[in-house]
Amino acid sequence: MYVLEAGDVHAPALVLLHGGGVAGWMWRPVLERLGTTAHVIVPDLPGHGRSAGEAYRSHEETVQAVARVLEERAPHGAMVAGFSLGAQLAILLAATRPDLVTDAVIVSAQAEPLRFPRATLGLLAATAPLARQRWFARLQAKELFIPEELLADYLRDSARMSRATLLASVGENVRFTIPAGWADFKNPALVMVGDRERKLMRDSARAIHGSLPGSRLISVPDCGHGIPLQRPDLFAQILADRW
Template structure:
């Protein structure tokens, strides 16, 4: 799994950023530009994505174990784990299964209720998957994902690079995800974020995650859809900075 690190290697606080499905670690570039240089940040490309495109995405559980192994090596004291969409589900799973490695969680736009008719959705995705290799189609998808112009070449490149098998496996895991039992026992600070303009399913999921974890906070970000870190990187970077500096 490809891993990128930035910031102060000797910083007392570490942030782990987990990207969404169909993109890669480059989606965090606007956030990284707004974080203080004194913070250490670890950004992996998850299996099947970006520079880890040759790796197989088998399951959320296996991916979470791989990320935990990477943290044991690079940040054994733990990290603030922030994830978006698919990455947010992995952040929840890490907090639930390896709380010793998670000093806090920021969960952005995580679906936590299984999608009805998931099989039909995956069937349609399988049929249209070859279009992802077409530049015009990737550009249309990028608009829906709020990807800014400066990141468009990265998205177009990685859309063509991602295999049909990894796309279906990662999306299938995303659509079937439910709140893991261990989440309710996570004792570190947790923030659940959802865009004001996101689908009802995402708002319901955010409430499920918030209500099942005593002491967690939930916020709806005005004007945002399914793309808070890309639409409001200033707000998102500030939320991360506040948490590593232990502000309320």
């Protein structure tokens, strides 16, 4: 798994977990605003970006891989911030390896499984070849709030994502439920959702917050499913204020 490290290695550690269908480059606007205030660790998750050579298999396997990265590069723990699929991974990591997570920032995580996941995945399988068409990828980029300066990264990675990764990662995403261990997480936790996201996402944010006593919930005004890309200034400031 490819891992980018940036910032000051002597500063507090911060792990950024990207969403499905993108890669670590989605955090570039946030990194520019953080500067050297943190020791930032940004993996490209399996099947994504520069880790595209190995297919995504499961959330469980991916969390184990992220834990190994933390054991090696931030053995005393790190703030872990995840977006969308990455936010589900952050919840699982906090639930299963709380010793490695000093603070959890959960951004736009779906936590209520779809009623008919097979139908969703069947449609996805049928349309998967479209991801390699630039016109379709551009439409998807707009829906994901990909800024112009990151569009080339998105088009490149969208074209090389395998069908296996697409189906496995989306399948894990739409079936995700809050793990029991999340309620026992003792360190600080922030749950974020855009106030223009789908009802499913807003309900999920409330469920994640409600499942963890002491967590904080923020609804970000005028944001859809793309807070770190729509408001990188705000997101970077929120992270910096948590050191």
